[in-house]
Amino acid sequence: MKVEINECPKCNEIGSPHKKMVRNNYGKEYEYLYFAHFVKRDGNKTKIRWCYIENLNKKEQEDN
Numbered sequence: 001m002k003v004e005i006n007e008c009p010k011c012n013e014i015g016s017p018h019k020k021m022v023r024n025n026y027g028k029e030y031e032y033l034y035f036a037h038f039v040k041r042d043g044n045k046t047k048i049r050w051c052y053i054e055n056l057n058k059k060e061q062e063d064n
Helices: 056-063
Strands: 014-022 029-041 046-055
Touching: 029 056, 046 056
Parallel strands: none
Antiparallel strands: 014 029, 029 046
16 A cells, blocks of 8 residues: 655645544544644654644535
């Protein structure tokens, strides 16, 4: 699996874009765009810091 590496539009740091699907209490699905930043920790551990970019469902509604 190849991971796409880009610059985050929110914090301008290097990261990889990810789409996340979330379902609310009524069963409606929403898709969000996040950027994952991999931060080195003590020893060999790596922490992932997430930046929320946008709700992709709102973008689709605005286009229609």
